[in-house]
Amino acid sequence: MPYLNAAAVKAQDSPGIISVGVLLLFILIALQILNVLRKILMWWIRLLWWVTVGAVLVLFASIIYQRGPEKTVEDALRGARHLSEVWWREYRRWEGYQNLQQQHHVGTSQKSWTSRW
Structure with missing residues (x-):
């Protein structure tokens, strides 16, 4: 206490x-x-x-x-193949955009914002 x-x-x-x-x-x-x-x-x-x-x-x-297992594997492979084709198509498309942009910058004497510093 x-x-x-x-x-x-x-x-x-x-x-x-x-x-x-x-x-x-x-x-x-x-x-x-x-x-x-x-x-x-x-x-x-x-x-x-x-x-x-x-x-x-x-x-x-x-x-x-x-x-059934065989048809399921076949469907999965078909879906994966389709997904791969879409991915590669989009990849090539955006790669083309990037190449066009680089060619445009080379053709004009315009520099990117990173080269200004």
């Missing part, structure tokens, strides 16, 4: 310490509440992730069951 009595006397002498202590207590409580909310949010996000993964696995299993 003598320690509590000494602390009460010091607190009475300087009430600013009590204000700082109460402020720190409120901050501590707020951080604890935010931590609980973060844990709840992460639990829901993890649940949503695993439900999505499960749904994708069920989708793939149903596709394989409906079409």
Whole structure:
């Protein structure tokens, strides 16, 4: 009890310490509440992730069951080939734009903004 009595006397002498202590207590409580909310949010996000993964696995299993493994692999390869063709076509198109832009800058004596420094 003598320690509590000494602390009460010091607190009475300087009430600013009590204000700082109460402020720190409120901050501590707020951080604890935010931590609980973060844990709840992460639990829901993890649940949503695993439900999505499960749904994708069920989708793939149903596709394989409906079409058969050979037809599924054939369809996947056809889709990958199509995606590759689109990617290369776009790559060549934008490469052509870049070449045209470089030729335009070479033909005119206009310098790029990086060469001005």
